[in-house]
Amino acid sequence: MQANNILSAGRFGAYLKKHLVDNYRFYLMSIVVVTGLLLLLLIFVGITDTHFSHYGDLVPFYLIGLYVSGLIFTSMSFNELGNKPHGIDYLLLPASHLEKFLTTLLITTIGFLLVYHLAFFLAAKVLDTIIGIRTGAHMENDLTRHFNSDEWKWSYIVWFIAQSVFFLGAIYFHKYSLIKTAFFFIVFVLALYLIHAVFAQIFFHKYMDDWRTHIPFVGVNIELEQQKHYTVMVSGNIYHNHVMLMLPEKVRDVLLFMVKYMVAPILWTVAYFRLRDKEI
Amino acid sequence: MISIQNLSFSYRKNKPLFEGLNLQLEAGQIYGLLGKNGAGKSSLLKQMAGLLFPQGGVCRVMGYEARYRQPDFLRNLFMVPEEFYLPQVHIKNYVKTYAPFYPDFDNKAFNNYLSEFQIPLDQRITDMSYGQKKKVLISFALATNTKALIMDEPTNGLDIPSKSQFRKVIAAAVSDEKCIVISTHQVRDLDNLINNIVIIEDHRIIFQQDVAAVTDKLCFKTVSNLEDVGDVLFASSSLRGHSVITENAGMEQSRIDMEMLFNAVLDQPEKISKIFN
Numbered sequence: 001m002q003a004n005n006i007l008s009a010g011r012f013g014a015y016l017k018k019h020l021v022d023n024y025r026f027y028l029m030s031i032v033v034v035t036g037l038l039l040l041l042l043i044f045v046g047i048t049d050t051h052f053s054h055y056g057d058l059v060p061f062y063l064i065g066l067y068v069s070g071l072i073f074t075s076m077s078f079n080e081l082g083n084k085p086h087g088i089d090y091l092l093l094p095a096s097h098l099e100k101f102l103t104t105l106l107i108t109t110i111g112f113l114l115v116y117h118l119a120f121f122l123a124a125k126v127l128d129t130i131i132g133i134r135t136g137a138h139m140e141n142d143l144t145r146h147f148n149s150d151e152w153k154w155s156y157i158v159w160f161i162a163q164s165v166f167f168l169g170a171i172y173f174h175k176y177s178l179i180k181t182a183f184f185f186i187v188f189v190l191a192l193y194l195i196h197a198v199f200a201q202i203f204f205h206k207y208m209d210d211w212r213t214h215i216p217f218v219g220v221n222i223e224l225e226q227q228k229h230y231t232v233m234v235s236g237n238i239y240h241n242h243v244m245l246m247l248p249e250k251v252r253d254v255l256l257f258m259v260k261y262m263v264a265p266i267l268w269t270v271a272y273f274r275l276r277d278k279e280i
Numbered sequence: 281m282i283s284i285q286n287l288s289f290s291y292r293k294n295k296p297l298f299e300g301l302n303l304q305l306e307a308g309q310i311y312g313l314l315g316k317n318g319a320g321k322s323s324l325l326k327q328m329a330g331l332l333f334p335q336g337g338v339c340r341v342m343g344y345e346a347r348y349r350q351p352d353f354l355r356n357l358f359m360v361p362e363e364f365y366l367p368q369v370h371i372k373n374y375v376k377t378y379a380p381f382y383p384d385f386d387n388k389a390f391n392n393y394l395s396e397f398q399i400p401l402d403q404r405i406t407d408m409s410y411g412q413k414k415k416v417l418i419s420f421a422l423a424t425n426t427k428a429l430i431m432d433e434p435t436n437g438l439d440i441p442s443k444s445q446f447r448k449v450i451a452a453a454v455s456d457e458k459c460i461v462i463s464t465h466q467v468r469d470l471d472n473l474i475n476n477i478v479i480i481e482d483h484r485i486i487f488q489q490d491v492a493a494v495t496d497k498l499c500f501k502t503v504s505n506l507e508d509v510g511d512v513l514f515a516s517s518s519l520r521g522h523s524v525i526t527e528n529a530g531m532e533q534s535r536i537d538m539e540m541l542f543n544a545v546l547d548q549p550e551k552i553s554k555i556f557n
Contacts, residue, residue: 094354
């Protein structure tokens, strides 16, 4: 296979341009809708309930918007494959699968994040102006406090993982992708939990108070024999004679690393191979 | 140009569409792919374009295995599907965004084809009728100058004048380097256009001959009484008399009637096969 049959900068640029020309109306409308909805939401909450005095007060709404609009947008990624004529046009256009895949991935990640932040910034600025007119005071910028927190970092990590799940779902399900992906994701998580519960029961049945006292891939809560009155401390968790048996710290670190940096790329890779094997 | 070897494919288990299908198509020819509804004409075209993958055997186009849909392969193949998609843009924007992917795209030829079809260049694709959109796609397909051009029911949705315009532009576009495959039910639309006939039936190719070989070996004529002709391979009656196909023992010159030929091949496959082998 020749190298330029996989990725060529010129062709990738031409494909990106073609994609934007074909979809610019939809993207422009989406920007207007997201900005408008964010603004309406902030104004509605601001008037009815919360008094926004700091930009940090907007963070929950920022995150809700990020997840909801991002995942809806991602789940529409491969809509063309759900329509035969459009799918034929998409698959037969002389660009490689990787170029088509990267275009969609870039637009649903970097492209979306740029646009969303711009939309939220605009909505927040308009809200601040309204508050300024009504109260004579503007919102204080305390966002540095949030930016430096671990929760902030995790909210992005989880967003990328969720994005990759819905991206993969979009390539598997071309109709009602959002609902179907959410459904199968819930089924998958429940199945994982139940399988873990079965194994926890097999290994620790007589030590477990309840079949639910375990966390998949993290640990199992067990009760030591009553007559041995001692306090046990494992990994910093003291439960009288209850012990949270956890994975060794090194293994946990490896798992954490995989969750943080490998789940999304793995799901994107699976999505790429699914696209390559797509038939219409 | 297009080589299909031992192709097997089915949409459902135990219901094969193709079984051990073999087909060789050469450049410089216009092939007419004929078959009954559900015979697999569209699926065979999709195999050639890499939209469906063989479950057995291999489908190669210009040396490329179609299923991998490599850009080098795709820029030398254009497919006009029966149901097609055109983005909601002006024709000029369509050309601007799609043509860069086809290195041999001829803008002047595209304008000529559009003018032949009487489509104004400044019209928005969304404002066009189905037939007009199809003409834009056919014009673009021809202007790409791809070595392989496959068309699924290209005359569906075209009005009567457009069908003759279609024949005219296809005839003008053919060259020694191009292989054009046209699948159709409406064989009369392709009269005088195709020079090679491929008939698909019962999961395989049951007939493949060029038009010259057909008229060499078979005679097509209309008679008043069936008794006037000897061994009739196939006959169809109408108000004008009886259209018949006979073996061309006397080397008579006749004009091929593809509809008659198609029916004869399906009706008398063994006799026809014996004549050509």
